[in-house]
Amino acid sequence: MISAPTAIVDLLTNAPANGLVERKLVWFVVHDRATGAPIGRGVWDGSEDLAITVTSGITGLEETRDYYGAQLASVGEITCTADMTVQSCEIELTHIGDVAQQLVRQYEARLAQVEIHTLYLHPDTGMPVGTLLDWVGEIDKAPIRTPAIGGQGQIAIKTVSDIMSMLTRVNGRKSSYEDAKKYAGGDEISLYASTAGSWKVPWGQKSV
Template structure:
């Protein structure tokens, strides 16, 4: 069971009778396109750059800098009790310098992501940002608009656990893979050719 900060939970409860202004924080560990080294970047839905203490997935906390004025919007966070893979969408302004730095200056493919959220009341955050989602960037299309149109950047962030569970690994049934696990394992020795053989089993 997830236990939220008391002030955050109170603001969510009060939204039933009033309104709510969600605030999102997106942390992406992208890679430098030239060196391949990790190059983390933080974005949030506010208008100014901010440095704030964030809850870590391991239970600790860390101070991070988040860039603002990028029109960050998060949509699609769902909590389910089964193995349904529900990707989360993070949209950004195509013109924002921070967004340009993220998708054009760095490689976000399969980048590690954390999404935190809180609410905004009376010009101040109601609580420290609460961890909402952990995943990896699955897609990041850039929509370039025509004259008079609207463009944007939409990142699809999938649960890393669900992504791994849904992948097929044919290497698990190969002879080479079996022998790496145990050198005398010959269970898959003929797996590469047995499919092409035509045998009439009722004949000698």
Template sequence: MRDYDANTAAYLADRTAAHIHILYWFKAKNRTTGAVETLGLWTGDDHQDFTIGGDVRTYYGAGTVAGTETLTYETGLSVRTHRIPFKGLKPEIEQLLKGYDPRLAPVEMHRVFYDPDTAQQIAPPTRIFTGSIDAAPVTVPAKGGTVKVEVAVVGAARSLTIPLSLKKSDEVQKLRGGDRFRRYIDVSGQTDVWWGETRASTSPPPAPVTTVPER
């Protein structure tokens, strides 16, 4: 069961109309500079600053986020995918998908409650999800249609599905910025190695020779 602060608990116990917004915080690498940058989006109508963890974050709205799915919480190692639909390819979305490298970029989701009568924030945003981007397909419609963008994010359980390093080849590693750590993996364990004056060899030692004296 989730714990709420006193203001939020009283607000939910009142059973009045709930006014809720979802905040999305992305952290991705800039394709041009290589620096890690952040981008905030939310379901609100305009840009707004929120204080989260002592830091002030700017979240862009203006109808960018089309909606949000209901999060499902469960114990276990199941990898659930949560989809975030966006309204067209707006500048903020274009920056996330084209200006940044969204592959496996960390994602945080927060929920914030508002008083429906005063439109005032009830309490600081509460984190409800931590994960990473799994896919970000862009569907280009026929002439006159609207571009469809949907970012799929997965939870931390996804990290448990990463294959063992034993299955990574040199060709795959070279795609990671020219990493040549596995350059000699094909001959590993088959090459004699010299350590100081002692020669280490993977080949088996010669069989002992037994000499039989002549009579």
């Protein structure tokens, strides 16, 4: 369960009367293509670069992170459910942003870890009040949409819920015939694993 700071609770409670100002912070952990080393990069929907302390969705500890401005175009709707459905959230980055281009072209973004926080600002002063974690996921797709002349391009990143994705992911080593032979010579138990799911078994009848 996420515990919200008192300042944010007060802000949300008084929002109907005072208004509410929010910004989205998106944190990516991509990898260096040559070494595989993890690299953290942050973007947000403000216009200037920002250094702010947030709670990590992985460790639960506070971390001060740098978020680059003028890079994030939008964050899609985040749906909260109580079932095992794998939820998704689309993140759109500006096509011409240097950090956005770096994320998907220079670094390896496949299955990169993604965290989304909401930054709450004071409606009168515009100063940060605090942040709350909204989403922990991983990149599923990151197509780059190149615009026509005079058009506007974008980088649309589809992310999926990290926990649900892991719970529903199939482990190839449990069903792969080739992998079973590699770890246990002569093991034929998974010989028909790739086709057995499509077999039609005539229950109560004699098979031909």
